[in-house]
Amino acid sequence: MKVKLSEIADCLEMTMQNWEQYYNKKTGEFVALPDYDRNEEDEMLAEEIEESDNYIRLPNQYEIREFDIMVDFAESLDDEEATYKLSKALNGRKPFRHFKDEIFYLGIREEYFAFQKSKYLQIAENWCKENNIEYIKE
Numbered sequence: 001m002k003v004k005l006s007e008i009a010d011c012l013e014m015t016m017q018n019w020e021q022y023y024n025k026k027t028g029e030f031v032a033l034p035d036y037d038r039n040e041e042d043e044m045l046a047e048e049i050e051e052s053d054n055y056i057r058l059p060n061q062y063e064i065r066e067f068d069i070m071v072d073f074a075e076s077l078d079d080e081e082a083t084y085k086l087s088k089a090l091n092g093r094k095p096f097r098h099f100k101d102e103i104f105y106l107g108i109r110e111e112y113f114a115f116q117k118s119k120y121l122q123i124a125e126n127w128c129k130e131n132n133i134e135y136i137k138e
Contacts, residue, residue: 001028002134008124009117011058021058022049025133030058056131059123070099073115082106 003023011021011030018035033045049055067090074086085106089098103112121137128135 001025002136003028003128004136004138005121005124005128006138008058008127008135009120012064012120012123013117015059015061015064017061020060022055023058023133024054025056026054031055056133059127064120064123067095069116069119070095070112072119073112076115077108082108 007030008023014032015021019032020035021030021032023030031045031049033042033049038046070086070090074083074090077083077086085102086099089095089102092098103109125135125137127133
């Protein structure tokens with residue numbers, strides 16, 4: 001079964017703290033599981049994941065490294081002033097909030113989201129290769 005890189009990238013975009021996402025290589029489905037405060041359904045899924053070879057964990061927020069993606073974006077810009085403003089935002093308090101505000105004020109939100117999506121696709125492709133998952137590029 002082949003998975004679309006765009007589907008993996010969409011899952012990576014939804015990555016949250018204290019949650020893990022898994023790909024079921026038998027069914028092609030993606031599932032998410034909280035690290036704690038699980039209900040009965042979550043516990044059943046956790047047991048199924050643990051007992052099966054069908055599930056492969058997707059990269060989590062620590063492996064995706066959103067901060068590094070923001071730094072890479074800032075450094076990729078041709079506009080030195082924009083690079084400076086984004087770098088300043090990233091090196092201050094609340095870097096995620098200030099970076100998002102700054103890309104809005106600079107009018108480059110869509111550029112950033114396209115850049116971020118390309119990074120997620122790259123992470124997805126690397127993950128597929130590492131886990132011997134057949135994939136389709138889109």
